[in-house]
Amino acid sequence: MTAATKRLWIVCAALAIAAGAAAAHAAPTDDLKQFREFFKNKFPTVKFDDYADGLYALPGMDDYRAQWEALNEFPPYELGLAEGKKEWQTPFKNGKTYAGCFKNGGKNTAQHYPYWSDAGNEVRTVEMDLIDCLKKNGEERAFTTADLDKDAKARVQLANLTAAFYQLSQGQRVSIDLSKPGALQAYEEGKKFWWQRRGQLNFACANCHMDLAGRNLGGNQPLSAALGHPIAWPAFRTVWGQLETIHQRYATCNSQVRAKPAKHGSKIYNHLQLYETYLSTGLPLTAPTVRN
Amino acid sequence: MIDTQRRTLLKGVLGAVVIAVTGGIGFLKRALAAEWPKDAFAAKTVEDALKGLYGTAQTSASGSIKIKAPLQAENGAVVPISVTTTLPSVQSMAILVDKNPTPLIAQVNLIGSDSFFSARIKMGATSDVYCVVKSGGKLYSAKQNVKVTVGGCGG
Amino acid sequence: MARQTRIRTKVQDGITEILVLVSHPMETGQRIDPATKEKIPAHWIQKITFSVNGKEVAVADMGVGVSKDPLLGVKVKGAKPGDKVRVTWSDNNGESGEAETTISATPA
Numbered sequence: 001m002t003a004a005t006k007r008l009w010i011v012c013a014a015l016a017i018a019a020g021a022a023a024a025h026a027a028p029t030d031d032l033k034q035f036r037e038f039f040k041n042k043f044p045t046v047k048f049d050d051y052a053d054g055l056y057a058l059p060g061m062d063d064y065r066a067q068w069e070a071l072n073e074f075p076p077y078e079l080g081l082a083e084g085k086k087e088w089q090t091p092f093k094n095g096k097t098y099a100g101c102f103k104n105g106g107k108n109t110a111q112h113y114p115y116w117s118d119a120g121n122e123v124r125t126v127e128m129d130l131i132d133c134l135k136k137n138g139e140e141r142a143f144t145t146a147d148l149d150k151d152a153k154a155r156v157q158l159a160n161l162t163a164a165f166y167q168l169s170q171g172q173r174v175s176i177d178l179s180k181p182g183a184l185q186a187y188e189e190g191k192k193f194w195w196q197r198r199g200q201l202n203f204a205c206a207n208c209h210m211d212l213a214g215r216n217l218g219g220n221q222p223l224s225a226a227l228g229h230p231i232a233w234p235a236f237r238t239v240w241g242q243l244e245t246i247h248q249r250y251a252t253c254n255s256q257v258r259a260k261p262a263k264h265g266s267k268i269y270n271h272l273q274l275y276e277t278y279l280s281t282g283l284p285l286t287a288p289t290v291r292n
Numbered sequence: 293m294i295d296t297q298r299r300t301l302l303k304g305v306l307g308a309v310v311i312a313v314t315g316g317i318g319f320l321k322r323a324l325a326a327e328w329p330k331d332a333f334a335a336k337t338v339e340d341a342l343k344g345l346y347g348t349a350q351t352s353a354s355g356s357i358k359i360k361a362p363l364q365a366e367n368g369a370v371v372p373i374s375v376t377t378t379l380p381s382v383q384s385m386a387i388l389v390d391k392n393p394t395p396l397i398a399q400v401n402l403i404g405s406d407s408f409f410s411a412r413i414k415m416g417a418t419s420d421v422y423c424v425v426k427s428g429g430k431l432y433s434a435k436q437n438v439k440v441t442v443g444g445c446g447g
Numbered sequence: 448m449a450r451q452t453r454i455r456t457k458v459q460d461g462i463t464e465i466l467v468l469v470s471h472p473m474e475t476g477q478r479i480d481p482a483t484k485e486k487i488p489a490h491w492i493q494k495i496t497f498s499v500n501g502k503e504v505a506v507a508d509m510g511v512g513v514s515k516d517p518l519l520g521v522k523v524k525g526a527k528p529g530d531k532v533r534v535t536w537s538d539n540n541g542e543s544g545e546a547e548t549t550i551s552a553t554p555a
Contacts, residue, residue, distance in 0.1 A: 403503050
């Protein structure tokens with residue numbers, strides 16, 4: 001076991017995680033209230049809207065924040081985003097465009113994603129709707145056929161396009177509809193995943209991104225707060241050098257605690273995304289962003 | 293045969309004639325690339341890099357050179373740096389990273405621009421970042437330490 | 448396909464900052480390709496030239512120490528909205544690129 005891993009075990013053992021205390025079927029509105037209170041108490045100086053800046057809003061991040069602001073003067077994701085915008089704007093062979101598949105031409109709609117579809121009896125993400133749009137119009141792309149867990153090039157193409165879509169709703173505040181029974185059930189599954197310990201390192205999402213938020217866990221990289229997570233995605237991580245989807249982040253995160261990741265586009269990641277996004281209700285969409 | 297003739301012409305520094313013989317822009321591009329200070333960029337020490345650029349590694353420390361760099365790089369692959377100076381008659385500004393395998397990162401020749409230069413640079417390890425300024429024919433320098441660590445969960 | 452070369456300009460207190468972002472791998476020549484186990488050959492931008500209204504204002508020589516998708520910035524006094532900014536670059540493989548923009552009236 002490396003020194004870093006040993007440190008992780010010690011920290012983990014020393015924590016009193018309130019995981020068990022999370023009521024199994026509290027109403028989402030109660031979860032939301034508890035979640036916001038948790039962070040308000042943990043970081044009393046951080047304002048609600050500041051969480052849209054991710055890690056850089058947390059105390060003690062001045063040095064990293066300055067670097068982030070320097071990168072934001074001309075964000076490296078502009079290259080991938082330009083490709084995504086080009087794809088979004090290019091008409092299909094039948095003359096139609098992506099915009100035609102979406103309410104309001106795709107503008108100011110991303111804040112309602114993911115959403116429960118009664119028709120499809122499933123949670124749907126932006127990525128799914130983009131792929132569906134292509135299929136409805138008889139079009140194929142690398143990312144409509146590739147295994148997105150293995151084909152990074154195809155997945156990044158999808159991330160670039162998804163980023164272009166989210167940018168059309170930049171500034172819109174997250175608002176997720178959980179009124180349908182199917183939505184609620186999916187939410188509960190996502191919630192269960194969030195609080196469940198996994199992997200060799202035996203961490204739950206909640207451990208790192210709630211209790212340990214703002215703290216270094218070995219190395220030089222502090223952990224982000226979960227409040228504000230999904231509004232930044234697709235995001236550009238410097239370590240990847242490209243825009244990536246939120247499911248890719250879930251997969252790599254799960255791998256980092258030595259748990260077998262779920263597949264890109266899997267139901268469980270859709271449900272986790274639904275749960276996480278609901279918990280960021282009210283925060284403005286910032287995607288695409290630079291994240292580390 | 294033809295190569296010998298080319299070499300003779302090149303020795304004669306007859307720029308226009310050489311271009312006509314070898315067929316234009318391709319050669320011109322290669323000629324420009326030849327101006328790129330190869331030895332300075334291949335140098336394994338700051339001293340050798342400076343000798344490659346300026347013929348000497350002698351610089352005077354100057355408080356008039358400001359380096360904007362992080363205390364600790366969030367990611368050593370992309371470290372945003374900017375350098376400015378109030379020294380007069382600035383001809384060029386160079387950035388070097390002491391502990392990089394080849395310390396010279398970049399040099400900008402200021403023809404009509406301000407005494408400012410920014411770049412995103414790679415740093416392999418904790419190191420001093422140098423800025424060397426050529427002002428009025430003399431060399432001045434400043435340095436700042438930037439910590440680089442690797443690993444960790446993060447995000 | 449041409450590599451993306453993008454320019455941003457920002458005017459503040461009579462000084463124009465010119466930032467250029469190029470889609471380029473900036474390979475050091477030390478990285479090992481996980482598939483082939485071979486070193487990926489060095490491939491980097493060597494020179495970037497900045498011009499305003501057809502006049503060169505700065506020429507940067509670069510090495511592999513500049514980050515992937517390189518960003519370089521210079522500042523120019525006296526440039527005004529409507530002025531044309533041109534950036535050209537060339538790399539060690541003989542590839543080159545360029546971009547042009549007009550300094551806008553509204554500060555960035």
